[in-house]
Amino acid sequence: xxADHLEEPIDELTKEKRxxxxxxxxxxxxxxxxxxxxxxxxxxxxxDSGQPLLLSEAQIELRRTHDELMQQVRERTAELAHxxxxxxxxxxxxxxxALITDSVGKIISTNATARNILGSDVRGxxxxxxxxxxxxxxxxxxxxxxxxxxxxxxxxxxxVHDVEILIRRADGDERTILVSASPIQxxxxxxxxxxxxxxxxxxxxxxxxxxxxxxxxxxxxxENVPEGIVxxxxxxxxxxxxxxxxxxxNRPVPFGQExxxxxxxxxxxxxxxxxxxxxxxxxxxxxxxVTIKGHEMLIDWPDGQRRDLLVNTAPIRKEDGEIIGxxxxxxxxxxxxxxxxxxxxxxxxxxxxxxxxxxILTAMAIDEMLEAVLPMIRELVPCQRASxxxxxxxxGEVVLLGVNAEVETQLKKGLRLPLDxxxxxxxxxxxxxxxxxDLSTLDLPPSLVENLRDEExxxxxxxxxxxxxxxxxxxxxxxxxxxxxxPDYQDILLQMADQLxxxxxQNRLQDELQRHTQMLEELVERRTAALRASEARFRxxxxxxxxxxxxxxxxxxxxxxxxxLQEILGYSxxxxxxxxxxxxxxxxxxxAEEDLYxxxxxxxxxxxxxxxxxxxxxGQVRWSGLTITRIKRTMDSKLNFAIAMMEDITEKRASxxxxxxxxxxxxxxxxxxxxAHEINxxxxxxxxxxxxxxxxxxxxxxxxxxxxxAMEELERAAGIVEQLRDLGxxxxxxxxxxxxxxxxxxxxxxxxxKRCQNYGVxxxxxxATDLPLIPLVRDRIQQVLLNILLNAVDAMPNxxxxxxxxxxxxxxxxxxxxxxxxxxGIDPDKLPQIFAPFYTTQPQGLGLGLYISKNIVEEHGGTIxxxxxxxxxxxxxxxxxx
Amino acid sequence: MKSANSLxxxxxxxxxxxxxxxxxxxxxxxxxxxxxxxxRAICQELLAxxxxxxEVVDIFSNPKRALEDKIxxxxxxxxxxxxxxxxxxDLSQRERVLxxxxxxxxxx
Numbered sequence: 001x002x003a004d005h006l007e008e009p010i011d012e013l014t015k016e017k018r019x020x021x022x023x024x025x026x027x028x029x030x031x032x033x034x035x036x037x038x039x040x041x042x043x044x045x046x047x048d049s050g051q052p053l054l055l056s057e058a059q060i061e062l063r064r065t066h067d068e069l070m071q072q073v074r075e076r077t078a079e080l081a082h083x084x085x086x087x088x089x090x091x092x093x094x095x096x097x098a099l100i101t102d103s104v105g106k107i108i109s110t111n112a113t114a115r116n117i118l119g120s121d122v123r124g125x126x127x128x129x130x131x132x133x134x135x136x137x138x139x140x141x142x143x144x145x146x147x148x149x150x151x152x153x154x155x156x157x158x159x160v161h162d163v164e165i166l167i168r169r170a171d172g173d174e175r176t177i178l179v180s181a182s183p184i185q186x187x188x189x190x191x192x193x194x195x196x197x198x199x200x201x202x203x204x205x206x207x208x209x210x211x212x213x214x215x216x217x218x219x220x221x222x223e224n225v226p227e228g229i230v231x232x233x234x235x236x237x238x239x240x241x242x243x244x245x246x247x248x249x250n251r252p253v254p255f256g257q258e259x260x261x262x263x264x265x266x267x268x269x270x271x272x273x274x275x276x277x278x279x280x281x282x283x284x285x286x287x288x289x290v291t292i293k294g295h296e297m298l299i300d301w302p303d304g305q306r307r308d309l310l311v312n313t314a315p316i317r318k319e320d321g322e323i324i325g326x327x328x329x330x331x332x333x334x335x336x337x338x339x340x341x342x343x344x345x346x347x348x349x350x351x352x353x354x355x356x357x358x359x360i361l362t363a364m365a366i367d368e369m370l371e372a373v374l375p376m377i378r379e380l381v382p383c384q385r386a387s388x389x390x391x392x393x394x395x396g397e398v399v400l401l402g403v404n405a406e407v408e409t410q411l412k413k414g415l416r417l418p419l420d421x422x423x424x425x426x427x428x429x430x431x432x433x434x435x436x437x438d439l440s441t442l443d444l445p446p447s448l449v450e451n452l453r454d455e456e457x458x459x460x461x462x463x464x465x466x467x468x469x470x471x472x473x474x475x476x477x478x479x480x481x482x483x484x485x486x487p488d489y490q491d492i493l494l495q496m497a498d499q500l501x502x503x504x505x506q507n508r509l510q511d512e513l514q515r516h517t518q519m520l521e522e523l524v525e526r527r528t529a530a531l532r533a534s535e536a537r538f539r540x541x542x543x544x545x546x547x548x549x550x551x552x553x554x555x556x557x558x559x560x561x562x563x564x565l566q567e568i569l570g571y572s573x574x575x576x577x578x579x580x581x582x583x584x585x586x587x588x589x590x591x592a593e594e595d596l597y598x599x600x601x602x603x604x605x606x607x608x609x610x611x612x613x614x615x616x617x618x619g620q621v622r623w624s625g626l627t628i629t630r631i632k633r634t635m636d637s638k639l640n641f642a643i644a645m646m647e648d649i650t651e652k653r654a655s656x657x658x659x660x661x662x663x664x665x666x667x668x669x670x671x672x673x674x675x676a677h678e679i680n681x682x683x684x685x686x687x688x689x690x691x692x693x694x695x696x697x698x699x700x701x702x703x704x705x706x707x708x709x710a711m712e713e714l715e716r717a718a719g720i721v722e723q724l725r726d727l728g729x730x731x732x733x734x735x736x737x738x739x740x741x742x743x744x745x746x747x748x749x750x751x752x753x754k755r756c757q758n759y760g761v762x763x764x765x766x767x768a769t770d771l772p773l774i775p776l777v778r779d780r781i782q783q784v785l786l787n788i789l790l791n792a793v794d795a796m797p798n799x800x801x802x803x804x805x806x807x808x809x810x811x812x813x814x815x816x817x818x819x820x821x822x823x824x825g826i827d828p829d830k831l832p833q834i835f836a837p838f839y840t841t842q843p844q845g846l847g848l849g850l851y852i853s854k855n856i857v858e859e860h861g862g863t864i865x866x867x868x869x870x871x872x873x874x875x876x877x878x879x880x881x882x
Numbered sequence: 883m884k885s886a887n888s889l890x891x892x893x894x895x896x897x898x899x900x901x902x903x904x905x906x907x908x909x910x911x912x913x914x915x916x917x918x919x920x921x922r923a924i925c926q927e928l929l930a931x932x933x934x935x936x937e938v939v940d941i942f943s944n945p946k947r948a949l950e951d952k953i954x955x956x957x958x959x960x961x962x963x964x965x966x967x968x969x970x971x972d973l974s975q976r977e978r979v980l981x982x983x984x985x986x987x988x989x990x
Contacts, residue, residue: 021965028968031978035971036955042911043941043956050945052908052956 097177099196101126105154108193117177117200119169126151126194132170140166149181150196157183157191164201176205228330231316234323235259236277236286248309248330250301259283266300267309285313286326296333308337349492352376353499360503367413369503370402377496378404381489383479384457385409388465388500390473391419401473401504410451417445433490434462435482456480463493465501472504548646552628556580556597559641568624568648570617581644586613586621593626600630600642611649622650660852679721685713716750736860738773739781741815741880742806748785749804752793760799761792761821768806772882774815776860781880784853784864788819788876791849795823795874814862814881822873831868901925901934901983902963908956909942916972917957924979928988 035041043052091098097114101107105126115121120132127145135143145151149160159182167175181196222229228245232238236259246253254261262277269275277283281292295311313328359372374386385405389398400415436442437459439449452460457478465472475497486492542549548565550558558576566573569584582593589612599605607629614624625647631640689710693703749763756763792802803820826834835854850864857864861881868874905921907914918938925934941948941956951960961967961983969982980986 024965024967028970032955032958032968032970038971040913040916040971040974041955041957042913043908045941045945045948045954045956047954050941050949052941052945052948054908054911056911 094197096197096199099150099198101150101154101194103190103192105151105194114198117175117198118167119171119173126154134168136166136168138164138166138176148196149179150194153181153183153196154191154194157185159183165198175200175202177201225329226331228328228332230282230328230330231325232282232286232328233325234286236262236283236326239325245330248299248307248332250299250303268298268300268306270296270298270308272298281311281313282326282328285315285328286323289315289317289323291315307332308334345486345488349380349495352380353495356496356499356503360499360506366401366504366507369507371404373496373500373503374402374404377475377477377493380492380496381461381477381486382484383461383477384455385411385476385478387411387476387478388473388504389476390504391471392416393419405455405478407455409455411448417448432464433493436460436462437482452478461489461493463497465497465504467501467505470505472501472508475500548644550576550581550644550646552581552642552644554601554640554642556582556601556642565644565646568616568646569614575617584614586615589613597628597642600628603630606630611653622648623653625649679717683713683717686710686717689713736775736777739776739778740771741774741776741781741817742767742771744778744782745785745804745806745817748782748789751786752789755790755793756802759793759796761796761802762800763802763804766803766805768808768815771806771808771815774880774882776880777856780856781860784856784878785817787849787853788878792819792821792823792874792876795821795825797824800873809879812881814879817878817880818875819877820873820875825870825872826866826868826874827870828868831866834866835864900932901929901961903934903936903983904951904960904962905936905938906948906951906953906956906958906960907938907940909940911956913972914957916974917959920973920976920979921959924973924976924983924985928980928985 032041041055043054045052091109091111092113094111095113097117098109098111099107099114099122100109107122107124107126107129110122118131118133122129122131124130126148129145129148135148137143137147143165146155149163152160159180161180163179165177165179167177169175177198178201179196179198181194183191184193184195186192222240222242225242226244228248229240229242230238230245231240237257238253238255241249241253241255249265251265254264259277262280262283263274267275267280275297278287281295281297284290285292291314293312295313297309297311299307299309301307310331310333311328313326315323316325316327317323356373356376359369370388374388377386384407385403387403387405388401390401391397392399395416396419397416398419400411400413400417402413403409403411439452439458439460442449452458455478457480459479459482461477461479461482463475463477465475475493477493542562545562546564548562548568550561550565553559557578557580561573561576566576569576571584582590582597585593593610593612596605596608596610600608607627609625609627612624612626613621615621627645629643629645631643689706693706693710696706697703745767746765749765753763789802789804796802800822803818805816805818807816807818809816835850854864857878857880863879865877865879866874867877903921903925905918907918921936925936939947941953948956951966953960955970957970957972959969959973959979959982961969967982969979973979980989
């Protein structure tokens, strides 16, 4: 498509052809271009030279260059990635936290340690960081964005070092971090990045606080401990003292001065030698590394006081063992030492007192005791001599009982001196210690004073020995002077004097006891002799008694018996011994007697008395009065022995029975007059009745009523006669029958009516209603009632009143019959005897009435009692069981 | 073109004049080889052997002829005629080649 081709003159056809040609060329060119761009072309021809240029070669060259470049890029990239990786790993591994920003403060990286410390990642910018924690200055003020080291380093373009920041994390944990930040600048000095690194110093911080607290505590302790604390350096120059140490030194402390200055502190060994400063415990610890414990020393205070110190010192070493000084702890133990000395003295004192006790307890004689005790006293209260004296009041002398002296003494045991005023006894009895400064002021024999002076005794102490208020003697201590006495000597001496006095007294008592024992032995001997004599006497009584006496064992066997008993029974002693007493009794009495003996051996009875029949060896049956008494030897109530006393009462009993009969007759006699009247009365009635009956019989009137009365009266008379007959009759055992006691009483009252009238006695009869029938022997009971009634009438010679009554009793069931007169009464002395046989107050009586009555009542299982008052009357009460 | 259109659509029709083709190649360069192969394949497929004629000109051995035919790049196919038709490329785009050579009518 050449320009000249266009400038050619053209016709229409040509024109059209040309357009068509151009279009075709255009299409061809387009297609060619397309082929070119799609790589379908192999070569290009130079339009001028026609020289072809092969396209494939150019491409190969180009590709080769490209590939080389790409290879280089890949290699560099890999290197970069590797170093990046290393860097990141490094950053992540380092033990410090790291924050990295770009040039404008955008936070581009944090490492693992940072996230770990902060408990959060940090993003955003320095001015507006995005994170989960808050930051504070150590004083508690919150950090503003511009306060961050990162921000400051970025802004100021220089490093910021060691800023302490408190982090309060989202999880509540608090951490203290120490932060430094540095800008990173390129070659032209522009800041391209800022890196902040920080470490977690929480633990160090806590340790620091702990350490500070520890120090504060230590300081407080040192300031307040009771021990004096002194710290010196390795040259033993004093660095520090606490208040207690200042107090112990009690003078200005030479702080920081050379060792020699310690001499001014006046420290001494326990024996009083002053310390060389080089030898002081603290010096030795500081210089030689010696640890010294429990060292005792003295310090002299400016005021002259000497104090005891207890010292502990130890070197102070660094970790590598190098000595950098020493510490000393001082204690003022003066009070303690003093107490200890006192205690030791006290202990010794107790020990000695204890020994004295033992000596006093075991010593038999005063001499022996003093010999042991006096040296002990001298040990506790040092003196030239210690002696004990006692007083012989009768001889008016002082006796030296014992002495213990420093030197040979002329004034020895047994020395006697006149007792004079010099001893001031009245003072001594008041248990006071007497101090005599100068012997010569006393009124003592000159030779004595001289002897004492020879022993260098110029003063003395006198301690009274008092036991149970009695002055036993004196304890005297002779000494050169009184100035060197212990402060507690008084206590010691008084205590020892007490012991000594007790010892002396004990010794005396022992002597007395011995005497007493001897006396007692003599007495016993005398008594024994007397007893033997007494026994001999009793033996005689036993042997010679006219009453039979036997000693029985628990089974009633003869152990011993006297001659009288052998005669009563007709057996010899040999025959009787070992046999049982009841075997000699009448067969009818054996059972009763055995029961009684059993009761005795059981302890139910102490003794019993009985009248019983026995059979002699010759076969005679005789009556005996037997009394058996238990002899209680032990606490046990069982019978050990019994004494039997036996008397043959056969004759006595016969005469007594005769007497009873006589009494009965006497009573009958006494009744005679009364009876005559008693019988006469019904007879008169009968006669009257019969007369009346005769008269009215003639008139034809009914006479039965009169006849009945007459019959009754006659029966009454017959009854009276019958009773009289009964009274004279020999008593025989009659059968009991149920009887109306009221009727019986009325009948008896009837019998005595006349006699009562004669005596002017008024009888008041109060029978009990619904009285049961009582089992009794009618005649016998009537005899009792009659007897009591007659006695009552006799007791009222000038008339009076007699109350007669019956009463029912329930426990036990029975009847009381009461006879109460207001007669003369019975003398209380005689009252107990009125039931005894042959006891009477009436001249005409035999004294058997009440005796018989009692027997009869007791035969019925009843009782009879009497109460009486002189001038007021007597009451008899009979009780009979129903 | 009208004459071409009047040609029979049959392969072996020899009614029209012979198709005269000239292919400029750069030795055995790949695109040149592709272009020759593609052209032969099309012609052998669609035309009877006597109805087409191909001259292959290597520019390395005969650059003057390229300058005469105003050839600037290889491969370039020249359909001799009035006017000449030129196709640049490896002739892999069959439709375009058929269109340029006016052989569409032989396409089945």
